[in-house]
Amino acid sequence: xxxxxxxxxxxxxxxxxxxxxxxxxxxxxxxxxxxxxxxxxxxxxxxxxxxxxxxxxxxxxxxxxxxxxxxxxxxxxxxxxxxxxxxxxxxxxxxxxxxxxxxxxxxxxxxxxxxxxxxxxxxxxxxxxxxxxxxxxxxxxxxxxxxxxxxxxxxxxxxxxxxxxxxxxxxxxxxxxxxxxxxxxxxxxxxxxxxxxxxxxxxxxxxxxxxxxxxxxxxxxxxxxxxxxxxxxxxxxxxxxxxxxxxxxxxxxxxxxxxxxxxxxxxxxxxxxxxxxxxxxxxxxxxxxxxxxxxxxxxxxxxxxxxxxxxxxxxxxxxxxxxxxxxxxxxxxxxxxxxxxxxxxxxxxxxxxxxxxxxxxxxxxxxxxxxxxxxxxxxxxxxxxxxxxxxxxxxxxxxxxxxxxxxxxxxxxxxxxxxxxxxxxxxxxxxxxxxxxxxxxxxxxxxxxxxxxxxxxxxxxxxxxxxxxxxxxxxxxxxxxxxxxxxxxxxxxxxxxxxxxxxxxxxxxxxxxxxxxxxxxxxxxxxxxxxxxxxxxxxxxxxxxxxxxxxxxxxxxxxxxxxxxxxxxxxxxxxxxxxxxxxxxxxxxxxxxxxx
Amino acid sequence: xxxxxxxxxxxxxxxxxxxxxxxxxxxxxxxxxxxxxxxxxxxxxxxxxxxxxxxxxxxxxxxxxxxxxxxxxxxxxxxxxxxxxxxxxxxxxxxxxxxxxxxxxxxxxxxxxxxxxxxxxxxxxxxxxxxxxxxxxxxxxxxxxxxxxxxxxxxxxxxxxxxxxxxxxxxxxxxxxxxxxxxxxxxxxxxxxxxxxxxxxxxxxxxxxxxxxxxxxxxxxxxxxxxxxxxxxxxxxxxxxxxxxxxxxxxxxxxxxxxxxxxxxxxxxxxxxxxxxxxxxxxxxxxxxxxxxx
Numbered sequence: 001x002x003x004x005x006x007x008x009x010x011x012x013x014x015x016x017x018x019x020x021x022x023x024x025x026x027x028x029x030x031x032x033x034x035x036x037x038x039x040x041x042x043x044x045x046x047x048x049x050x051x052x053x054x055x056x057x058x059x060x061x062x063x064x065x066x067x068x069x070x071x072x073x074x075x076x077x078x079x080x081x082x083x084x085x086x087x088x089x090x091x092x093x094x095x096x097x098x099x100x101x102x103x104x105x106x107x108x109x110x111x112x113x114x115x116x117x118x119x120x121x122x123x124x125x126x127x128x129x130x131x132x133x134x135x136x137x138x139x140x141x142x143x144x145x146x147x148x149x150x151x152x153x154x155x156x157x158x159x160x161x162x163x164x165x166x167x168x169x170x171x172x173x174x175x176x177x178x179x180x181x182x183x184x185x186x187x188x189x190x191x192x193x194x195x196x197x198x199x200x201x202x203x204x205x206x207x208x209x210x211x212x213x214x215x216x217x218x219x220x221x222x223x224x225x226x227x228x229x230x231x232x233x234x235x236x237x238x239x240x241x242x243x244x245x246x247x248x249x250x251x252x253x254x255x256x257x258x259x260x261x262x263x264x265x266x267x268x269x270x271x272x273x274x275x276x277x278x279x280x281x282x283x284x285x286x287x288x289x290x291x292x293x294x295x296x297x298x299x300x301x302x303x304x305x306x307x308x309x310x311x312x313x314x315x316x317x318x319x320x321x322x323x324x325x326x327x328x329x330x331x332x333x334x335x336x337x338x339x340x341x342x343x344x345x346x347x348x349x350x351x352x353x354x355x356x357x358x359x360x361x362x363x364x365x366x367x368x369x370x371x372x373x374x375x376x377x378x379x380x381x382x383x384x385x386x387x388x389x390x391x392x393x394x395x396x397x398x399x400x401x402x403x404x405x406x407x408x409x410x411x412x413x414x415x416x417x418x419x420x421x422x423x424x425x426x427x428x429x430x431x432x433x434x435x436x437x438x439x440x441x442x443x444x445x446x447x448x449x450x451x452x453x454x455x456x457x458x459x460x461x462x463x464x465x466x467x468x469x470x471x472x473x474x475x476x477x478x479x480x481x482x483x484x485x486x487x488x489x490x491x492x493x494x495x496x497x498x499x500x501x502x503x504x505x506x507x508x509x510x511x512x513x514x515x516x517x518x519x520x521x522x523x524x525x526x527x528x529x530x531x532x533x534x535x536x537x538x539x540x541x542x543x544x545x546x547x548x549x550x551x552x553x554x555x556x557x558x559x560x561x562x563x564x565x566x567x568x569x570x571x572x573x574x575x576x577x578x579x580x581x582x583x584x585x586x587x588x589x590x591x592x593x594x595x596x
Numbered sequence: 597x598x599x600x601x602x603x604x605x606x607x608x609x610x611x612x613x614x615x616x617x618x619x620x621x622x623x624x625x626x627x628x629x630x631x632x633x634x635x636x637x638x639x640x641x642x643x644x645x646x647x648x649x650x651x652x653x654x655x656x657x658x659x660x661x662x663x664x665x666x667x668x669x670x671x672x673x674x675x676x677x678x679x680x681x682x683x684x685x686x687x688x689x690x691x692x693x694x695x696x697x698x699x700x701x702x703x704x705x706x707x708x709x710x711x712x713x714x715x716x717x718x719x720x721x722x723x724x725x726x727x728x729x730x731x732x733x734x735x736x737x738x739x740x741x742x743x744x745x746x747x748x749x750x751x752x753x754x755x756x757x758x759x760x761x762x763x764x765x766x767x768x769x770x771x772x773x774x775x776x777x778x779x780x781x782x783x784x785x786x787x788x789x790x791x792x793x794x795x796x797x798x799x800x801x802x803x804x805x806x807x808x809x810x811x812x813x814x815x816x817x818x819x820x821x822x823x824x825x826x827x828x829x830x831x832x833x834x835x836x837x838x839x840x841x842x843x844x845x846x847x848x849x850x851x852x853x854x855x856x857x858x859x860x861x862x863x864x865x866x867x868x869x870x871x872x873x874x875x876x877x878x879x880x881x882x883x884x885x886x887x888x889x890x
Contacts, residue, residue, distance in 0.1 A: 210889040220885055226876025228867075229676050248885065253875050255675045255867045260701040264668040267661065267698075271669020274639075274659050277676040277872025297662050357879070387886050393879040402873050434873065435639045435657040435673070436680055443651050445660040446644070454607055454652045455660060 002095040002118060003074055007197045011064035013074050014148055015089055016141075018081025020048060020057045027141035028059030029382065030166065031148065034158045035063045036211045036384045039203030043383040045071040045581075050236065050320040056084060065203060069348075069512070070505035071381070073585050076198065077151060079144045081126075086111040093119060096195055100147050102126040102140070120194030122151055124185055133180040142178045146185030154200050156186045210387045214378035217349040217388070218308060219244035221356025222280055223252055224393045227306075229272035229279040231257045231265040236320045237379035238282040238310045266291035266298075266307070273303035274444050276402055276434040278360050282308025282372070285327050286317065288334065295369055296335030297446045302422065302430070302471065304363035304398070306356070311375040313579050322579030323376035325501055325552030329560070331371045332530050338468070340475035342370040342482060343530040347504030351527070352378060353388045355483065362481060365398040366474050367432055373529065375552070377502045377581040399431045406439040420451040424466050428473030475531055482528040485536045489522030494595055496544030498537065498570065500526040500558055502581065503550050509584035514591055521591060526558065534565040541568060548572040548594065550582065597632040600625045607652040616716055616793025616804075617647055619767030620685075621654065624712070626770070627777035638681035639673055641666040643695065645687035646721045646795075647714035664694025667702045667711070674707045675862060676872030682709035683781065689719045689727040692748045696728070699750075703757040703786055705861040710780045710787045713750060716795035717802050724798035734801060750790045751831035751852055755824055760785040760858045762827065763851045766811050767793035768804050772849065779851065785860050792847070809842040814850030827853035 014031065016024050025046050032042045043062045049055040062072055075092045078085070078099050083106040086099060090113045093099070101108045103123040108114055114121070124147040126140040133139070142163065149156055160179045167175035212220075219241055222230065230245040232238065242258060249256035255277075259265040265281040272279030283291065288309050298305050309331055313324040331343045342362050346352040352374065359370040401409055406419045412431035414420050421442035423430040430451075433440035443453030448464050450457040457463055488504075489511050499507060504525050511521050524540045526533060541547050541562070547570040551558045554577045563569055572594045576582055603625040611617045628638075640656045642648040644663035651660040661669055670684045691699055691713055702711075718736065719725040725738035729750070733742035754762045761783040765773040773791065780787035792811075794804050820826065830848055862868040 208890045210886055212889050216889065220882050223880050223885070224882045226878070226880050228872030228875035229672060231672070250866055252880060253867050253870060255865060255872070257671075257675070259668070260697050263665065264698055264701070267665045267668035268672040271641075271659065271661075271672030272676055272872060274669065275673045275677045275680075275872055277672070278876045279672070279676075279872075293662055294665065360876075387890060388882075390879065390882060390886070395876055395879055397876065400873075436636050436677065436871075438634075438636045441635055441655050441657055443658045443660050445651070446662050447660060453658075453660075454605070456607060456610060456649070456652050 002093065004095045005076060005197045009198045010066070010200060011062070012076050012152055012198045012200060013060065013062050013072060014077045014079070015058055015060045015075040016079040016081065016144065017056065017058040017085030017089060020051055020055045022057070022081055023138050023141050024057045024059050024081070027145055028061055030159070030162055031145050032061055032382060033162050033211060036209055038158050039206035040065055041068050041209070041384045042211065043068050043071050043381070045381050048321050056088065058085070058089070063200070069508040070584055071581070073583050077148055079148060080108065081140065081144070083111065086114065090114065096120055096197070098122050098151055098194065100124055100144060100151065100189065104128065120192060122147065122189050122192055124188045126185070129181050129184040132184065133177050135177045135181055139178060139181045143181040143185035146182030147189040150186035150189035151192060152196065152198055152200055155202060156183060158202065208387060209384040211382055211384055212349055213240070213380060213382040214349055214352050214374060215241040216244055217352035218282065218356050218372065218374070219248070220388060221353040222306070222360070223248060223254070224390055225357040225360035226278050226395055227254055227280050227360070228277035229255045229269065231259050231268045231281045232283060233259055233262045233265055233287060235284045235287045237312060237376040238284055238308060240379065241282050241308065262287035262290040263294065266294035269305045270294055270298050270301065270303045273298065273305045274435065276400065280306040280308065282310060284310050284312050285314045285330065288330070292334045296337060296339065298369040299335065299339030299341060300337070300448065301444045301446060302367040303369065303444070304367050306359045306363055306370050306372065308372045308374065310379045311373070313577065319579045321376065323552070323581050324577055324579065325375060325503065326554070326557070326577065327373065328500065328529060328553070328557040331373050339471055340366065340368050340478060341530060342366065342368065342478055342528065343373055344370065344483065345373040345501040345527060345529050346378065347502055347525050348378070349383055349385050350388065354392065355527070357393050358483060361394065361396040362478070364400065365396055365481060366478055367398065367429060368474055373501060375502055399429050401431055401433040401437055404437060406433050406437050409433070414451070418452065421453045422449060422451045422467060422470070424451060424470050427477050428470045429477070479531050482531065484527065485533050486525040486527055487522070488525070490520055491522070492545070493520040493522040495521045495546050495548055495591055496540065497521055497523045498526065498541065498547070498549045498558065498562065499523065499551060500529050503552060506582040506584045506587050507550060510587035510591065513584060513588050519591060519595065532561055532565045537562060538566045538568065541566065541570065546571050546595070548574065550574045550587065552576050552582065598629055598635060600629045603628060603655050605653055605655045609653050610649055611646060612797050614796040615646070616767035616795065617650060617714060619770050619773065620712065620714060620791055620793055621650055623770050623773035623777055624654070626774045627781060630774070631778055631781060633681070638683060641670040641682070641684045643686040643690035645690045645714070647685055647687045648690070650685065664690050665698060666691070667695060667698040670709050671702055671707050674709050675868050678862065678869055679871055681781070684709055684711045686711065686713055688713065688715040688717060688729040692728040692750055700753060700757055703754055703759050706758065706760055706785045706858055708785055708860045708862055710783070711789070712777070713788065713790045714793050715750070715790050716793050716799060718795045718799040720795045720798055731801065749831055750788070752828055754788045755828045755831060755853060759788055760855045761787035762853045763789045764849050765789050765791040766807055766849050767791055768807060772813065776851070783854070784856065785858055807847060810845060810847045811849050812846055814848050814852070819850065821851045821854045824853055
């Protein structure tokens, strides 16, 4: 059923679809920039198969003048750069929704299901426009963007400004050609006789917003934390973080290495940690599978480092460009043996920034690896958010001695004056003297070891137990340092939802929508998934009437943790593992069903 | 300047009596002492294997890596600690088997580190299986019918991938090995010294005696260390069959090839010029990046 859009609506949803290689994402992001700079909130969703040319790519942009938390399924304006786009997305068009298409390429009126009474057909001769302005084929996108703005009655100037800025480093005629194409597209679609209920005009009274995707947020967080080494092997959806770090690394003083494989990346990170450099790598599940042995090495060698694990549907190569939340247990259990680790799961872009710099602090304070557990939904998609609050950032390096003479640190020494890298202490932390510190002979060891780091004495049974106990004590310390769960919604509600990671975004959107319908939900986001905040979760669930868990996997990994750590269950669960993120529509409908 | 004995820890070596690792250990201690390297001026890495057990015996600031993976963490130190020199020790099973990918890629980067390969042509610590450098047709517990692969040619690989210092040593000639180490340790760029160090327990073919009858020193024959093609041809000459007489297969030791003045990987990046921990003394200012996104 086509959803009605109320007259004067200040939210519009635009989808651009077509074959890969048409610059759809870049075009969509230009549009997002135009709206963001005009004071609007935006949230985009890029969906694409794992190939370079062909297939079906789409970019969905949600624009609103009030706060938004996620993408939505509705589309008000569909830009169809090929015929299949119309059929594939017809269902999501709202009542009176527009289809922008090139009449020379195909006739949208002839597509099955298109109904002139309920859809507004906006023919714009994109190819002809490009030909007239003497441009190249990819400029069809720009003409289409102009057409979108013309159709919704939004001024063209911000787009022209954005184009000038985008092409500032190229010959001026390139920008002017693009602007000419946009202008012609704008004029073609300006004259339409459809009833268009939306009313969007540039807003001048709004504070500046930043337009950022998840990987940029991780990258800015790592830079703020003072990262000095970033190693990675390209893997979707983490690759754009490698690009971000490579772009900024030289200027910011970060050694950025695209390694021969993920084995090298993680092993380099452990080496970087040994050197005292704040070191990070990021990948998806397949790459992390290759990193696992070295991840355990970081644990036993008490190496402070940060690993980004950005989930896509697995196992194996899986669905490379889609999203899922199926690596929670993998993150908790990766590597043989037992050692303390911290796993943080950002729920949105602001979380990604703040949890990243905090991850570096936790790694240093605990001398152990920290995982940032994200997914494609966060990494790939761009939204407006308040500029990150960098005044909150601190650098806490823990028990680190970076220079000088270890003799000046008697607490780190044995009775005979020898430095003990793995000295047994009450809190499990030993003084970490970097190589280069005089007298700090040590072996950072992948073997079990004694207090010096020597491997052979580590085989002594009491020594093994003492070192293992010392390491595991750090997990208790971690509980006092890690970020607590986050709470959203009213104190008491019709349904209490527990979740982790990016499910936060559509659920917070649903929370707003449900409230409008008189249904209340409240939410606990498990921010630190390990060590698991069993007490807070139990308190939340105990106080709730009806309880639920929403998570993007098949087996109920968060639910399993609740059963294991809180010795209880929840009343309802919602799972999704088709590669698509939860939508607020789906959550809203499900909550109403559950409460019915 | 630390004396040789100052590089010894209180841990008693656990190598078999007569093990080739002793010769490499001794040569390294002597080279470090003669070069006057203080213990806080360099770091040492080991992979896993009999050679790696030596991590307990050498009193240094060290890192005992995973099996096959000593080169990546060593690279990380080379790239983020310009104030430290880097020594890597790896085994033939370790570095040329599991770690082959890292070996080849580290070579082509010309990272400034010295790689000492303990090549005993067998897996010692795991009790006698064929290694990547075990000779063709050699019978071992994992190859009872004989090894059907050609052995890895580390010298040839290093030359092919642009290594700037390539040498071979013999653990039975400690003074010669010490001199090779000193040359390698002071070379600017990636330096490989592949050392034949006989395994007295598991390799009954390539014994000290076997090598003593066959090795000769390149410098004694006025070898031209600037001729890369000749060095490559020479690397092929060490492939031989097990029954060859000392006259038929001679084993050259010494510097095969050396090129100075080649840019290192580190020299290509400004970010490598400052110790990495200096980058995290305070939060980095990222306001300009945030502004660029508004």
